[in-house]
Amino acid sequence: MKILRLLPVAALALAAVSCQNGTGGGLSATSSETDSLMYYLGQMNASEYLREANRDTTLKEVSQKQAYINGVRAGLAALKEGNEAYNKGVMLGIQMADQMIKFSESMDVKINRTSYVGSLSSAVMADTMPNTAVAQSEFRKVMQNIEQAKDEKDKAASRASLKTVAEAAGLPKVSDDLYGKATDTTDGEALTKGDEVTVVTQITKTDGEELRLPLSPKGKIGNNRNFPEPISEAILTLKSGETGEFMTTAYALLGQRAKQMGLERDDVLKITVTPTLVPKAADDENKTEAKAK
Numbered sequence: 001m002k003i004l005r006l007l008p009v010a011a012l013a014l015a016a017v018s019c020q021n022g023t024g025g026g027l028s029a030t031s032s033e034t035d036s037l038m039y040y041l042g043q044m045n046a047s048e049y050l051r052e053a054n055r056d057t058t059l060k061e062v063s064q065k066q067a068y069i070n071g072v073r074a075g076l077a078a079l080k081e082g083n084e085a086y087n088k089g090v091m092l093g094i095q096m097a098d099q100m101i102k103f104s105e106s107m108d109v110k111i112n113r114t115s116y117v118g119s120l121s122s123a124v125m126a127d128t129m130p131n132t133a134v135a136q137s138e139f140r141k142v143m144q145n146i147e148q149a150k151d152e153k154d155k156a157a158s159r160a161s162l163k164t165v166a167e168a169a170g171l172p173k174v175s176d177d178l179y180g181k182a183t184d185t186t187d188g189e190a191l192t193k194g195d196e197v198t199v200v201t202q203i204t205k206t207d208g209e210e211l212r213l214p215l216s217p218k219g220k221i222g223n224n225r226n227f228p229e230p231i232s233e234a235i236l237t238l239k240s241g242e243t244g245e246f247m248t249t250a251y252a253l254l255g256q257r258a259k260q261m262g263l264e265r266d267d268v269l270k271i272t273v274t275p276t277l278v279p280k281a282a283d284d285e286n287k288t289e290a291k292a293k
Contacts, residue, residue: 107150158251158266165206165268166247178233180246180271188240189277193222196278197235203253204270211261211269213254218278228253231273240277245270 027039049068053059059068078090100111123130159176166179173179191197198218203211219226221235230248238244250258251265258265 107146108153109146109150154251154265158249161266162247162249162252162268169247171245171247174237174246175233177252178230178246178248180234180237180244182238182242182244184243184274186239186241188242190239191221191236191275191277193232193236195221197221197240197275198278199227199231199235199276200274201231202272206268206270213261221275231271234271234273235275238273238275240275243272243274245272247271 027036031039049059049065058064075094078094079087096116097113100113100116103109104111162177162179163173166173169179171179172181196219199215200217201215203213203215205211215228215231216226221227221232224232227235230246230252234244234246248269248271249265250261250263250267250269253269254261254263258267263269
């Protein structure tokens with residue numbers, strides 16, 4: 001089983017050799033079955049890289065392909081046959097390096113690898129088992145502090161970006177996270193928090209690209225499960241039937257989900273919204289029918 005788990009890694013080595021200088025190697029009449037096995041695994045792993053390169057075109061650059069090959073070679077050279085403890089350490093080191101790089105980028109912090117290795121070494125060499133419960137508890141506390149600091153930094157950056165773009169567009173400030181005004185006025189009823197409304201919403205990037213977000217077409221103003229806070233704020237500046245144009249940020253609108261939607265937190269978004277008040281009588285009738293059912 002250990003050999004089978006290592007086969008995809010070994011295949012990468014052959015892919016690296018055959019892809020070097022942009023040329024592919026082939027099988028000869030004298031190739032052994034294991035050579036053939038490695039060759040076809042190499043072809044499959046190379047295909048995985050190239051499929052990813054179709055999504056991230058920077059990976060198509062020759063320099064990036066060569067960097068990938070060099071990384072494969074370094075990984076293969078890192079392991080030592082017959083030394084399981086050493087290999088376990090290498091694998092953990094690679095996993096931790098990957099996590100540290102991603103964490104550093106996502107949280108905008110610098111990682112001290114020496115601190116990690118020092119802690120690991122002293123604990124492994126000690127005669128007693130570390131108190132895992134204490135370590136986990138303290139880890140969570142520090143993580144919360146780092147996440148809070150990052151959140152505050154993102155909030156400040158997004159608000160600064162919004163202020164610059166919105167003021168250039170001549171939009172008045174509604175709140176730190178929202179600028180905008182009514183563009184099509186009516187004599188409709190004023191809207192207040194808790195009113196039930198139907199809403200037609202369109203959200204676009206500043207370049208005009210429309211975003212398909214799962215926003216509720218109906219709900220109560222101020223209920224975050226129905227409308228994100230910037231949407232409720234925008235609705236409250238309008239009367240029933242009016243249309244308004246606003247600007248907010250991906251951070252204010254989506255929070256942690258901004259990245260999942262392919263957005264940076266300080267991306268400025270345009271919102272066009274038209275709320276219509278649901279008459280109280282119709283609302284009460286719906287509730288009566290629901291209870292009857």
